[in-house]
Amino acid sequence: MKMKMGSRGGFMEIIMFMIISTATMAAEQPKPGCQSMCGNLSVPYPFGMEEGCYMERKFFIRCDNTSTADPPSPFLSDSTIDVLRIDLGGELRVRNWVGSDCYSSSGPSSSFQTWLRSGLYNISSTKNKFIAIGCDTIAIITGNTGQDYTTGCL
Structure with a gap:
């Protein structure tokens, strides 16, 4: 688009609807041993911030926790699109x-x-x-x- x-x-806030199966939406907990927070954002499975912690690469959340990012900032995959909220009921809020x-x-x-x-x-x-x-x-x-x-x- x-x-x-x-x-x-x-900036503008954009609300996007995720195409996720019902079975996937029920699995709201992060996988064991996986980081579940990036700054103030809770990152539930199927999303994840480390290899082996997300269902597919398109669910990767990059957490910028460098010294210049205070608090750490979550981004959609390898983009510069800020993730503001993940709701496994089917809504992802981003800022562009x-x-x-x-x-x-x-x-x-x-x-x-x-x-x-x-x-x-x-x-x-x-x-x-x-x-x-x-x-x-x-x-x-x-x-x-x-x-x-x-x-x-x-």
């Missing part, structure tokens, strides 16, 4: 950058497009809000779910 939004930079286009009196001065790629998760069509702010602004989401789609507002 590609999102381009004409607003000032920042907001796209922006900035202008000065001489014209465009900077532009930033943000991307979110996910094959395991569906973006919630009822819990997220897509907003464009500004004059002469257009915001577009493109992606595919078997077929390409584009939507937006201006």
